[in-house]
Amino acid sequence: MSFEYTPPKYAQLIAELERRIDSGEYPAGSLLPSEHTLMAEFGMARPTVVKALGVLRDQGWIVTQQGKGRFVRGRPAMPTSQQARAGRELLDRTETQVASKLLTAGPVEAPNRIAAYLGIEPKSPVTLRKILVERDGEPTEISATWVPAEIGEGTALAESTDLRQGIRRYVESAAGVSLDHIIEHITARNPTADERELLDVKSSAALLTVYAVACDATGKPWAVVETVLPGDRHELEDAYPIR
Known part of the structure; x- marks a missing residue:
C-alpha cells in the first residue's frame, strides 16, 4: 500500500519565524508582519499562515493585541526541569x-x-x-x-x-x-x-x-x-x- 506524506508548510514557516526572532531580525516588542505580508513572502495560503501564527502564539513566541496586531515576545522561557520532547x-x-x-x-x-x-x-x-x-x-x-x-x-x-x-x-x-x-x-x-x-x-x-x-x-x-x-x-x- 502506498503512503504519501509531505511535511506541512506551516512547520517551515514556524521554523523561519522562530529563527528571525532568535536572530534579532524581529526583536522583542516589534510588530510581526501581517498575515497578508507573510502570505505574499512565503507563497502560502491564509489558513497555513494562521495555523503557524497560532502555534507561535500558543508556545509563547508572539502575543496578539486586539486591533493592533501580533507582537514579538521573544524565545519563550521554559522550566529547566522540563524533559526533552x-x-x-x-x-x-x-x-x-x-x-x-x-x-x-x-x-x-x-x-x-x-x-x-x-x-x-x-x-x-x-x-x-x-x-x-x-x-x-x-x-x-x-x-x-x-x-x-x-x-x-x-x-x-x-x-x-x-x-x-x-x-x-x-x-x-x-x-x-x-x-x-x-x-x-x-x-x-x-x-x-x-x-x-x-x-x-x-x-x-x-x-x-x-x-x-x-x-x-x-x-x-x-x-x-x-x-x-x-x-x-x-x-x-x-x-x-x-x-
Whole structure:
C-alpha cells in the first residue's frame, strides 16, 4: 500500500519565524508582519499562515493585541526541569547511554512510509540502523534510524560499533546541514512476527510507534528515527505552556 506524506508548510514557516526572532531580525516588542505580508513572502495560503501564527502564539513566541496586531515576545522561557520532547531525545541519545543490541546496520530499500517521510521514491536505497534497547534485562523498545544512502554510507551509522554521538551529529556532519525541527507521528498497531520475538510480546499486544522526522530549516527531511514501544511498558508524557 502506498503512503504519501509531505511535511506541512506551516512547520517551515514556524521554523523561519522562530529563527528571525532568535536572530534579532524581529526583536522583542516589534510588530510581526501581517498575515497578508507573510502570505505574499512565503507563497502560502491564509489558513497555513494562521495555523503557524497560532502555534507561535500558543508556545509563547508572539502575543496578539486586539486591533493592533501580533507582537514579538521573544524565545519563550521554559522550566529547566522540563524533559526533552520524545523525538529530540531519540535524535540526541547515544547508544552508549543505554543497554542495546545491534540488529541491523547497512543499506536496505526504503519501505513506503519511510520513503514518504524522507521525500524519496519507495525502495530507494537508504541506510538503516536498528537496535534493541533493554532496561533491567527486559527488552523495552526497538529503535531504527533511516537516512538516505548518501548520508549513511561511510559513516558510523553503517558500522557495528556503538554510536558515541547522537544520530543528529552524524547526520548533520554527513549532510552539511543543521537540523532545525522534528515532526512526530505516533501510531498504534499489533506486532510483526519479528517484533513479537524481540520484544517478547503476544500477537495481540498493542505497540506504539513513534516516527521522528528530522528536518532542516527549509523543511527538507534528512532522517527518520522510528521507535517501537510495547504499550504496557511505556507511557508517553509531554509538557508545554498554556497562555
